[in-house]
Structure formats: C-alpha cells, structure tokens
C-alpha cells in the first residue's frame with residue numbers, strides 16, 4: 001500500500017478543508033436565498049397558500065407578523081385586491097421593521113387564465129408586494145410574457161410559480177426564470193395538476209432534473225398535504241426550503257370562510273377517503289372554465305355521490321345552484337353538501353381553529369422538534 005508522506009498529508013488536509021469551506025459557502029448561499037428575499041421570516045419558512053376568496057389581507061398580515069410569508073389570494077377585481085393589500089399594509093404600521101420594508105412584506109396570488117395582464121400591472125404602481133405568485137395560465141408558455149412584464153412593473157418583487165410536474169418545472173424554469181418554484185403535490189387541496197405525484201417523489205425528481213439542467217439555484221417550496229411540523233420536516237428533507245399550507249389555514253381565525261365550510265373541514269377524518277380529485281367540482285355551477293391540465297381536490301360531496309349513482313350533470317347543477325342560493329351556500333357537514341369544499345388529504349389532522357400566528361409558530365417549532373428527534377434516532 002502506498003504510504004502518504006507528511007507533505008502529502010498536509011496537502012490532502014488543506015484540500016479537504018477547502019472542499020469543506022466551499023461546500024459550506026455553497027450550502028449557505030443556497031439556504032440563505034429565501035431568507036435574503038424575505039428578511040423578516042424565520043426558519044423553516046411557513047407560507048399560507050394564496051387561496052382565492054379565502055386568504056385576504058387579514059390572514060396574510062397575521063402570517064407575516066408571525067415570521068412567515070403571508071399571501072393574499074387571487075381576486076378578479078383589482079380594486080378588491082388593492083383593498084386587501086391596504087388591510088395588510090395597515091396591519092404593519094406598528095411594526096417598524098415591517099413597515100420600513102422596501103416591499104410590502106406579503107405575497108399576492110394571481111390566476112392568469114382568468115385575468116388580463118394589462119389589468120394586473122397597474123396594481124404595482126400602488127403596491128410592491130414581496131412576492132407575486134402565479135398559478136394556472138391558459139398555457140404554460142404564457143409565463144414567457146407575464147414574468148418579464150411583472151418584473152418590469154415591480155422589479156423588487158420576487159416571482160413564485162406553482163406547478164405540479166417535473167416537465168412543467170423544467171419548462172417554466174427555462175422560459176420564465178422564476179425566483180422560486182412552488183411544487184404542489186397531488187395531496188393538495190384546491191386546484192392542481194389532474195395527473196400528479198405526492199411531494200415524496202415530485203420534490204427529489206424536480207431537484208435532480210433542475211440540477212442536471214443548470215437550474216439548481218432556483219429555490220423550491222413544497223405544498224400538498226402538509227399540515228403540521230412532521231409534514232414540514234418531511235418536505236425540508238425532500239429538498240424544499242419552505243412550505244405552503246392551504247388546508248391548515250382554513251381552520252384559522254383570520255381566514256374568510258363560511259362557518260359551515262370550516263365545520264366540515266374540522267369534522268373530516270381520513271383525508272385520503274373523504275377527499276377526492278375531480279373535475280366535477282368545476283362543473284357544479286355550469287361549464288368548466290379551467291384549463292385542461294387541472295382538476296381540484298375537495299371533500300367528497302353529495303353531488304359526487306349522485307353523479308356516481310347516475311344522476312345527470314344538469315340535475316346535479318340544478319340542485320347545486322338551488323342549494324348555493326341558500327344561507328349555507330350549499331355547504332354541509334357529514335359529506336352532505338352540494339357545493340365544493342376544497343381541502344387536501346391532510347384535512348384529517350386539522351382539529352381546531354387557531355389564530356394564524358399560533359399555527360405558524362406551532363408548525364415551525366414542531367418541525368424543528370421533529371427534525372431534532374429524528375436526527376437523535378439515527379445516532
């Protein structure tokens with residue numbers, strides 16, 4: 001066996017120190033990207049999903065004040081959106097760090113397939129949100145137009161794009177160069193890719209594919225079925241730098257949700273059994289306007305059971321629209337409702353209504369605790 005001389009030994013040692021330092025610098029710069037983008041946030045990063053009609057300025061500001069990233073959901077009226085942004089801005093008045101921020105420390109979601117870019121852009125004359133989140137264009141190639149236009153209108157905002165497949169992640173990285181990719185697994189509540197995988201396989205495959213194609217600098221955040229610290233710990237282990245939760249925040253005090261909808265979420269157990277992915281949800285009011293690629297996950301409703309038993313779509317729509325005109329808007333507990341109750345497979349773990357700040361703190365601390373306990377089990 002070749003013997004290592006003292007000089008060689010020192011050279012190897014120096015080499016190892018160099019490799020360690022470079023790895024550490026690389027690790028730190030990769031890990032610090034999101035923190036640099038969102039300096040008020042604490043680690044691990046918890047984000048509330050920009051749930052259209054549910055997540056307004058009140059929820060977004062509460063999440064940001066707790067050290068997360070608060071998001072406002074997409075609205076069709078830009079005046080309504082300005083109102084919600086104003087509510088968030090007002091909530092930061094007594095927090096010198098947040099009110100002095102160059103950008104408004106919340107994100108705003110947009111659903112490009114129902115919006116016109118020229119209607120959206122003027123909002124950024126009044127507010128510069130920290131994050132502009134895009135989900136569901138008519139065609140993924142539309143991002144090649146949307147992203148540069150938004151960057152020009154609000155250069156300091158970061159652009160996050162949510163999607164649900166390896167191919168879409170690579171395509172969007174190439175044509176739009178987003179600041180963050182939000183990977184949505186098939187467990188997610190609300191709309192998502194009709195064909196999908198859970199984040200367990202989606203995240204590592206996207207990570208590897210992006211790295212192989214030179215896009216490893218784009219941070220990934222994960223969503224879909226994450227409702228507590230265990231889910232966050234799993235997502236971080238799979239390669240995410242932060243997590244997005246929708247269903248968990250449906251049981252927050254600040255969310256805009258009908259009380260019967262919230263009661264149905266709290267009551268639901270065994271999420272894989274009581275929720276389903278379906279395009280039927282988008283046909284309940286009338287013709288489905290969502291692009292082909294998408295369906296949605298929600299609680300199995302009476303409408304589904306009727307459809308499975310052979311009732312015509314016209315009859316289902318008629319019963320839905322009659323129920324939706326009532327005080328309870330067609331929502332009901334016991335899986336008896338006719339209207340869509342969007343929720344992910346994690347719904348069975350959502351047991352009580354808490355303030356958004358409590359949720360953020362509990363989930364963040366829970367994740368750290370789980371990761372420490374898991375590491376200890378490996379010793």
Ligand SMILES: Cc1cc2nc3c(=O)[nH]c(=O)nc-3n(C[C@H](O)[C@H](O)[C@H](O)COP(=O)(O)O)c2cc1C
Pocket residue numbers: 049050051052053054073074109111134135162184187188189190191223224225226244245246247248342343344345346
């Ligand atoms: C009630 C509800 C409404 C949603 N609305 C939107 C939306 O308007 N825009 C969007 O990008 N995602 C929306 N989503 C999907 C979320 O962005 C996110 O992917 C999802 O909530 C994550 O899964 P989880 O619900 O299991 O946490 C919605 C989700 C829910 C539950």
